[in-house]
Amino acid sequence: MSKNVTRRVVLRGTAIAVAGAALAAPAAMAATRAALPMDHTGMDHSGHGSHGPQPFDEVYQGRRIVGTPVTTGHEAHHGGFAVTIDGKELHVMRNADGTWISVINHYQTYPDPLALTRAAVDKLQGASLVPITTR
Incomplete structure:
Protein backbone atom coordinates (compact mmCIF):
# COMPACT_ATOMS: atom_id res chain seq x y z
CA MET A 1 0.00 0.00 0.00
CA SER A 2 1.27 3.44 -0.88
CA LYS A 3 2.24 5.82 1.91
CA ASN A 4 -0.14 8.41 0.39
CA VAL A 5 -3.20 6.22 1.07
CA THR A 6 -4.68 7.14 4.41
CA ARG A 7 -7.31 5.43 6.47
CA ARG A 8 -9.71 8.24 5.55
CA VAL A 9 -9.26 7.56 1.82
CA VAL A 10 -9.88 3.84 2.31
CA LEU A 11 -13.00 4.44 4.44
CA ARG A 12 -14.35 6.96 1.92
CA GLY A 13 -13.88 4.45 -0.93
CA THR A 14 -15.58 1.71 1.08
CA ALA A 15 -18.53 3.98 1.92
CA ILE A 16 -18.96 4.90 -1.75
CA ALA A 17 -18.87 1.23 -2.80
CA VAL A 18 -21.46 0.23 -0.16
CA ALA A 19 -23.76 3.11 -1.12
CA GLY A 20 -23.52 2.19 -4.79
CA ALA A 21 -24.39 -1.44 -4.06
CA ALA A 22 -27.32 -0.40 -1.85
CA LEU A 23 -28.72 1.82 -4.59
CA ALA A 24 -28.22 -0.75 -7.36
CA ALA A 25 -29.77 -3.75 -5.54
CA PRO A 26 -33.44 -2.60 -5.60
CA ALA A 27 -33.22 -1.71 -9.28
CA ALA A 28 -31.73 -5.11 -10.10
CA MET A 29 -34.43 -6.89 -8.07
CA ALA A 30 -37.20 -4.91 -9.79
CA ALA A 31 -35.78 -5.72 -13.22
CA THR A 32 -35.65 -9.42 -12.32
CA ARG A 33 -39.28 -9.41 -11.10
CA ALA A 34 -40.45 -7.60 -14.22
CA ALA A 35 -38.84 -10.24 -16.41
CA LEU A 36 -40.60 -13.14 -14.67
CA PRO A 37 -44.01 -14.22 -16.04
CA MET A 38 -46.92 -13.81 -13.61
CA ASP A 39 -49.67 -16.42 -13.36
CA HIS A 40 -52.62 -15.30 -11.22
CA THR A 41 -54.89 -18.27 -11.92
CA GLY A 42 -56.10 -20.05 -8.82
CA MET A 43 -54.43 -17.63 -6.42
CA ASP A 44 -56.08 -16.00 -3.44
CA HIS A 45 -55.27 -12.29 -3.48
CA SER A 46 -57.14 -11.33 -0.33
CA GLY A 47 -54.11 -12.00 1.83
CA HIS A 48 -56.27 -13.87 4.33
CA GLY A 49 -56.01 -17.50 3.27
CA SER A 50 -58.01 -19.50 0.79
CA HIS A 51 -61.19 -19.68 2.86
CA GLY A 52 -63.06 -16.40 2.93
CA PRO A 53 -66.09 -15.58 5.03
CA GLN A 54 -69.12 -17.79 4.56
CA PRO A 55 -72.26 -16.43 2.88
Whole structure:
Protein backbone atom coordinates (compact mmCIF):
# COMPACT_ATOMS: atom_id res chain seq x y z
CA MET A 1 0.00 0.00 0.00
CA SER A 2 1.27 3.44 -0.88
CA LYS A 3 2.24 5.82 1.91
CA ASN A 4 -0.14 8.41 0.39
CA VAL A 5 -3.20 6.22 1.07
CA THR A 6 -4.68 7.14 4.41
CA ARG A 7 -7.31 5.43 6.47
CA ARG A 8 -9.71 8.24 5.55
CA VAL A 9 -9.26 7.56 1.82
CA VAL A 10 -9.88 3.84 2.31
CA LEU A 11 -13.00 4.44 4.44
CA ARG A 12 -14.35 6.96 1.92
CA GLY A 13 -13.88 4.45 -0.93
CA THR A 14 -15.58 1.71 1.08
CA ALA A 15 -18.53 3.98 1.92
CA ILE A 16 -18.96 4.90 -1.75
CA ALA A 17 -18.87 1.23 -2.80
CA VAL A 18 -21.46 0.23 -0.16
CA ALA A 19 -23.76 3.11 -1.12
CA GLY A 20 -23.52 2.19 -4.79
CA ALA A 21 -24.39 -1.44 -4.06
CA ALA A 22 -27.32 -0.40 -1.85
CA LEU A 23 -28.72 1.82 -4.59
CA ALA A 24 -28.22 -0.75 -7.36
CA ALA A 25 -29.77 -3.75 -5.54
CA PRO A 26 -33.44 -2.60 -5.60
CA ALA A 27 -33.22 -1.71 -9.28
CA ALA A 28 -31.73 -5.11 -10.10
CA MET A 29 -34.43 -6.89 -8.07
CA ALA A 30 -37.20 -4.91 -9.79
CA ALA A 31 -35.78 -5.72 -13.22
CA THR A 32 -35.65 -9.42 -12.32
CA ARG A 33 -39.28 -9.41 -11.10
CA ALA A 34 -40.45 -7.60 -14.22
CA ALA A 35 -38.84 -10.24 -16.41
CA LEU A 36 -40.60 -13.14 -14.67
CA PRO A 37 -44.01 -14.22 -16.04
CA MET A 38 -46.92 -13.81 -13.61
CA ASP A 39 -49.67 -16.42 -13.36
CA HIS A 40 -52.62 -15.30 -11.22
CA THR A 41 -54.89 -18.27 -11.92
CA GLY A 42 -56.10 -20.05 -8.82
CA MET A 43 -54.43 -17.63 -6.42
CA ASP A 44 -56.08 -16.00 -3.44
CA HIS A 45 -55.27 -12.29 -3.48
CA SER A 46 -57.14 -11.33 -0.33
CA GLY A 47 -54.11 -12.00 1.83
CA HIS A 48 -56.27 -13.87 4.33
CA GLY A 49 -56.01 -17.50 3.27
CA SER A 50 -58.01 -19.50 0.79
CA HIS A 51 -61.19 -19.68 2.86
CA GLY A 52 -63.06 -16.40 2.93
CA PRO A 53 -66.09 -15.58 5.03
CA GLN A 54 -69.12 -17.79 4.56
CA PRO A 55 -72.26 -16.43 2.88
CA PHE A 56 -75.34 -16.07 5.06
CA ASP A 57 -79.05 -15.32 4.68
CA GLU A 58 -81.10 -15.25 7.86
CA VAL A 59 -83.59 -13.32 9.93
CA TYR A 60 -81.98 -11.81 13.02
CA GLN A 61 -84.16 -9.89 15.50
CA GLY A 62 -86.84 -9.54 12.83
CA ARG A 63 -84.41 -8.10 10.25
CA ARG A 64 -83.34 -9.97 7.13
CA ILE A 65 -79.54 -10.00 6.90
CA VAL A 66 -77.71 -11.29 3.83
CA GLY A 67 -73.99 -11.56 3.17
CA THR A 68 -72.33 -12.76 -0.03
CA PRO A 69 -68.82 -12.66 -1.48
CA VAL A 70 -68.30 -10.00 -4.15
CA THR A 71 -67.49 -11.70 -7.45
CA THR A 72 -66.72 -8.77 -9.76
CA GLY A 73 -64.70 -5.58 -9.73
CA HIS A 74 -61.92 -4.28 -7.50
CA GLU A 75 -63.54 -5.49 -4.26
CA ALA A 76 -63.64 -9.08 -5.54
CA HIS A 77 -59.89 -8.94 -6.13
CA HIS A 78 -59.37 -8.06 -2.46
CA GLY A 79 -61.78 -10.61 -0.97
CA GLY A 80 -64.72 -8.21 -0.76
CA PHE A 81 -68.00 -9.10 0.85
CA ALA A 82 -71.45 -7.50 0.35
CA VAL A 83 -73.85 -7.21 3.28
CA THR A 84 -77.47 -6.02 3.35
CA ILE A 85 -79.93 -5.42 6.16
CA ASP A 86 -83.54 -5.54 4.93
CA GLY A 87 -82.21 -5.14 1.38
CA LYS A 88 -80.17 -1.99 2.15
CA GLU A 89 -76.40 -2.12 1.80
CA LEU A 90 -74.24 -2.03 4.91
CA HIS A 91 -70.72 -0.95 3.96
CA VAL A 92 -68.19 -3.36 5.48
CA MET A 93 -64.42 -3.58 5.26
CA ARG A 94 -61.85 -6.21 6.13
CA ASN A 95 -58.89 -5.08 8.22
CA ALA A 96 -55.34 -6.23 7.61
CA ASP A 97 -55.55 -8.58 10.60
CA GLY A 98 -58.60 -10.35 9.11
CA THR A 99 -61.19 -8.70 11.37
CA TRP A 100 -64.17 -6.76 9.99
CA ILE A 101 -65.61 -3.27 10.61
CA SER A 102 -68.69 -1.44 9.37
CA VAL A 103 -69.97 2.12 9.14
CA ILE A 104 -72.33 1.43 12.05
CA ASN A 105 -69.45 1.02 14.50
CA HIS A 106 -66.13 1.82 12.86
CA TYR A 107 -64.10 1.28 16.03
CA GLN A 108 -65.32 -2.21 17.01
CA THR A 109 -63.88 -5.17 15.11
CA TYR A 110 -65.62 -8.50 14.49
CA PRO A 111 -64.25 -11.89 13.45
CA ASP A 112 -66.52 -12.30 10.42
CA PRO A 113 -69.25 -10.47 8.45
CA LEU A 114 -72.07 -12.42 10.15
CA ALA A 115 -71.04 -11.32 13.65
CA LEU A 116 -70.53 -7.77 12.33
CA THR A 117 -73.98 -7.68 10.72
CA ARG A 118 -75.73 -9.00 13.83
CA ALA A 119 -73.93 -6.32 15.90
CA ALA A 120 -75.05 -3.66 13.39
CA VAL A 121 -78.67 -4.80 13.79
CA ASP A 122 -78.25 -4.53 17.57
CA LYS A 123 -76.82 -0.99 17.24
CA LEU A 124 -79.58 0.13 14.87
CA GLN A 125 -82.19 -0.72 17.54
CA GLY A 126 -84.93 -0.98 14.93
CA ALA A 127 -83.88 2.10 12.91
CA SER A 128 -83.61 1.80 9.14
CA LEU A 129 -80.21 1.65 7.52
CA VAL A 130 -79.61 4.84 5.52
CA PRO A 131 -77.43 4.57 2.39
CA ILE A 132 -74.11 6.40 2.32
CA THR A 133 -74.04 9.24 -0.21
CA THR A 134 -70.85 10.68 -1.61
CA ARG A 135 -70.43 13.90 -3.51
